Amino acid sequence: MAMLEVEIWRGEGGDGAWRRYAVPHEANQTVLDVVTHVQRYLDPSLAYRFACRVGMCGSCAMSVNGRPRWTCRTHVSRAARKGRLRIGPLRNLPVIRDLAVDMxxxxxxxxxxxxxxxxxxxxxxxxxxxxxxxxxxxxxxxxxxxxxxxxxxxxxxxxxxxxxxxxxxxxxxxxxxxxxxxxxxxxxxxxxxxxxxxxxxxxxxxxxxxxxxxxxxxxxxxxxxxxxxxxxxxxxxxx
Amino acid sequence: MNEAWLFAAQRLSAMVMAPLVLLHLGVILYAVRDGLSADEILSRTEGSLFWGAVYGLFVVAAAVHAPIGLRAVLREWGRWRGAGLDIAMALFGLLLLALGLRAVAAVL
Structure with a gap:
């Protein structure tokens, strides 16, 4: 199975670093699916925020390869570059932990x-x-x-x-x-x-x-x- | 300073300057034959009411336009706010006006 090279920002407040994960690439996979895979199977301590998963609630926005996106409606096939994803917290807002910002x-x-x-x-x-x-x-x-x-x-x-x-x-x-x-x-x-x-x-x-x-x-x-x-x-x- | 008026002043001065910048570039190409110097330019523009009026308008528009833009840059990138900045920018505008009108006076 093809794997994605995923880097996710890990840390509290202003401190942190990018951490790498290998996530299986699946058809019609969204960026939120990738983050959820990491949290469920690779690292349960990952903090992120989502609710509706269908693009209505506005909870799951993150920075994906440097661009802010709603992750639940962003397909990996559209956002990834050469199988790589770098997922961080939104810019211009204080980071609480990992991918969760203080709104x-x-x-x-x-x-x-x-x-x-x-x-x-x-x-x-x-x-x-x-x-x-x-x-x-x-x-x-x-x-x-x-x-x-x-x-x-x-x-x-x-x-x-x-x-x-x-x-x-x-x-x-x-x-x-x-x-x-x-x-x-x-x-x-x-x-x-x-x-x-x-x-x-x-x-x-x-x-x-x-x-x-x-x-x-x-x-x-x-x-x-x-x-x-x-x-x-x-x-x-x-x- | 009222931001709405500054916004309007900057847009209006930009509208005035847009054609004048093109004209100015044309004048540079036309007037410079033997190096860029005041004598060189003045030998072709001196005594012309038309060029005096064109550049007079240009100078006034630039003196309005530039300080407003510089004020925004200093506020955002220099974190300079308040009355001190407004006074400094007004003085900068007056400096541009004085330098520009001095050059225009030489044409007339």
Whole structure:
């Protein structure tokens, strides 16, 4: 049976080293399958995180051959180079142990920006149509699974501790375009300084496993935040 | 400093500069025949209101554009924040403006 040469990051906190494992290569094998094989048959002390295994929960993101990926939906055949896999923890987040990172900084930025739906007091006067421009802009970014792959891919996050990151800003953009939300101005204010720290490298869009384009969302935020700075009312009905 | 205004100022100055950079490269090819020196350039551009206006606009756009970009680089790679950085960048912009306008004055 063909074997994979797998290197996995082992260690606690900032300290650690790559450790090699030989894992049987199987058809339709995912990177998460490889990690699970190591933990079940080779080294039960390996720490990693997963839940749904079908690309919904956003728990299993890791760095695979230097690129952040959702491991449950990444086939070995696509990620391996010459039968080699190097699997590490996500970048830009503190490592707890081995492949498990502390997601707290990621979600704290989410919380601090209040990037959540705030119901309006009254329902929208006009029904929300699926094909209206604002709804389409919101729908384009709505399928985020909070996996932090974009956060790990982003150089601006690495360079700038104040930067909220692509996922938070993408969420703010979907909220700003949701006519049922009651605090559009608040969402744009929250995006205010943060969205201008994006350098438009599009690493987030390149890495996003669900195919979202946070860079485009952030570009939209930059435009709307500037429109507000000019003193004009942002587009769309207010509550 | 309001990031939204800096963002707009940098984009607008970039839009102004994009065609001027191409024009500037053309001028270099046209004007330099015998080595790159102030005399060499001025002998072909001196007294021209047009070139004075073109380069005046270029200098103003560059003096707006460069400090904003440098500020972002210093914030991210140099971890320098706050009012000190903003003042330093404003002074850097004024320096670029002074040096550039001095050259433009020689054309006119």
């Amino acid at each position: 707290a900084p990621f979600f704290e930025k989410w919380r601090d920006a209040e990037a959540r739906f705030i119901p309006s007091k009254e329902p929208p006067e006009e029904p929300v149509r699926p094909d209206e421009p604002e709804r389409m802009a919101a729908d384009a970014g709505i399928e985020c699974i909070n996996c932090a792959v974009c956060y790990a891919a982003c150089d601006s996050v690495a360079w700038n501790p104040d930067y909220p990151g692509p996922a938070v800003l993408n969420r703010l953009w979907t909220l700003a375009n949701d006519r049922r939300d009651g605090d559009r101005d608040g969402h744009l204010d929250a995006a205010g300084a943060g969205c201008h720290l994006c350098r438009s490298h599009q690493e987030c869009a390149d890495a996003c496993p669900t195919g979202l384009n946070p860079t485009a969302a952030i570009a939209g935020l930059k435009r709307e935040v500037f429109r507000r700075a000019l003193g004009g009312r942002a587009r769309g009905p207010r509550q």
